[in-house]
Amino acid sequence: MKDTLKDINRPHWSGLAERVGKIDDGYLSLDRNENLDEIYINQVVDILKNKIDLSKFNRYADYYNYYNQLSDFFNISTDNMIITGGCDEAIRLSFEACINPPAYLKKESYLRINPTYRGAECNVADLGVTHYVVDEDEDNIITALKKYKPALFYICSPNNPSGKVYSETFIGTLCKTFPDTYIFIDNTYADYTDVCYHDYIKYKNCIIAKSFSKIWGLAGMRMGLILGHKETIDEISKIRPVMSVSAITLELVSYLINNYSIVEDTIKRNKDGIDYIYKYFSRSNVYTEPYINHIILDPPTGLIDKLNSQKLLYPIMKDYSIWAIKLTTMPISQCLNIFK
Ligand SMILES: Cc1ncc(COP(=O)(O)O)c(C=O)c1O
Structure with missing residues (x-):
C-alpha cells in the first residue's frame, strides 16, 4: 500500500x-x-423509460459517435476532449497525469484556491506533493503562482462554495503568464454564467473540467469531460480508465443534446x-x-x-x-x- x-x-x-x-x-x-x-x-425519467434504447445495457459502449456529437455540441474537436465519469474523474486523471510523484525528485507542488470544492483536496492528498492554498483574490493568486511555481493550479469557476466567477481575461492571463503550471479550471457550474474559457485550450497548460451532474441533472449517471490542448489530452488519455461511463448514460446525454x-x-x-x-x-x-x-x-x-x-x-x-x-x-x- x-x-x-x-x-x-x-x-x-x-x-x-x-x-x-x-x-x-x-x-x-x-x-x-x-x-x-x-x-x-419527470422529463428525464420519461426519456429513460420511453425514448432511449435500454437494451444497450449489456454492451460496452463504443464512444466514437458520442465524441463526434459532443464535438459538434461544444464546437471543440474530438482531439481536445476526454469523456470521464463525472468531473471528479476529470480532476483525478488530470492531477495524476500532470503532477510528478515525489520519487521523480522534481519537488513538485500543487496550489488551489480556498475555500473550494473538497475534491480538489481529496484527489491530491495521496500524490505526496507539497500542497499550498491561496484565497480567491486575483492578485493573491498571481503572487502565489509566482512564489510556489506549482506543477498544477486548481481554480474553480464559478467557485463552489462562494459562487465567485473569474473573468475570461483573468484565466487567459494565468494561462499565458504561467506556461509551466497547468491551470486546471473546474467548470462544473458553467451553465450558471455566460463566461466561457474554451478558447484557452489553445494553450498546452489549460485544462477545463466539465460536469453533467448539476444543471444537466445527471449526478447519478456520472458524466464529465476534460477539455484541453491536443498534446495535453493525448498524454492524459494514456491513463484514462478503459470505460468509465455507462452505455445508458451516454445514450441519455446524446438524447439531451439532440433535444437541447x-x-x-x-x-x-x-x-x-x-x-x-x-x-x-x-x-x-x-x-x-x-x-x-x-x-x-x-x-x-x-x-x-x-x-x-x-x-x-x-x-x-x-x-x-x-x-x-x-x-x-x-x-x-x-x-x-x-x-x-
Ligand atoms: C466544484 C465541483 N467539482 C466537481 C464536482 C463533482 O462533479 P461530478 O458529479 O461531475 O463528478 C462537484 C460536485 O459537487 C463540484 O461542486
Whole structure:
C-alpha cells in the first residue's frame, strides 16, 4: 500500500449511513447542488423509460459517435476532449497525469484556491506533493503562482462554495503568464454564467473540467469531460480508465443534446429560482454570489423552524458563522412550497 495513504483521513461510504437513512425516509437533499427541478426530472425519467434504447445495457459502449456529437455540441474537436465519469474523474486523471510523484525528485507542488470544492483536496492528498492554498483574490493568486511555481493550479469557476466567477481575461492571463503550471479550471457550474474559457485550450497548460451532474441533472449517471490542448489530452488519455461511463448514460446525454431545449428550459427555471431566492433573502446576511445553485446565509428568524418542520437536509456552514446554513436552490414554484 502507498505510504502516502497512511495519514489520510477519508472514511468509507458506511460513514454516510445517517444521511442515507434520511434520504430513504423521503428527505429532500438541499446539500449537494443537484438539479431538483421536478419538471425536468419527470422529463428525464420519461426519456429513460420511453425514448432511449435500454437494451444497450449489456454492451460496452463504443464512444466514437458520442465524441463526434459532443464535438459538434461544444464546437471543440474530438482531439481536445476526454469523456470521464463525472468531473471528479476529470480532476483525478488530470492531477495524476500532470503532477510528478515525489520519487521523480522534481519537488513538485500543487496550489488551489480556498475555500473550494473538497475534491480538489481529496484527489491530491495521496500524490505526496507539497500542497499550498491561496484565497480567491486575483492578485493573491498571481503572487502565489509566482512564489510556489506549482506543477498544477486548481481554480474553480464559478467557485463552489462562494459562487465567485473569474473573468475570461483573468484565466487567459494565468494561462499565458504561467506556461509551466497547468491551470486546471473546474467548470462544473458553467451553465450558471455566460463566461466561457474554451478558447484557452489553445494553450498546452489549460485544462477545463466539465460536469453533467448539476444543471444537466445527471449526478447519478456520472458524466464529465476534460477539455484541453491536443498534446495535453493525448498524454492524459494514456491513463484514462478503459470505460468509465455507462452505455445508458451516454445514450441519455446524446438524447439531451439532440433535444437541447429540454436542458435550456431547466437552466431557465433554475436561474429564475436563484434570482428569486437571492431576492427573498436580500435582507439577510448572504455569503455567496448568485452564479451557483446554492445560497449560504445566516438564516433570518423563523427560517430554521420552517425548514425543520419539513423533511429537508441542509448543511451547517461553520466556516462562515455559527448560524450559517447552505441551501440548494430550486425553480421558483418549488421554493414557494418550502419558504411560503
Ligand atoms: C466544484 C465541483 N467539482 C466537481 C464536482 C463533482 O462533479 P461530478 O458529479 O461531475 O463528478 C462537484 C460536485 O459537487 C463540484 O461542486
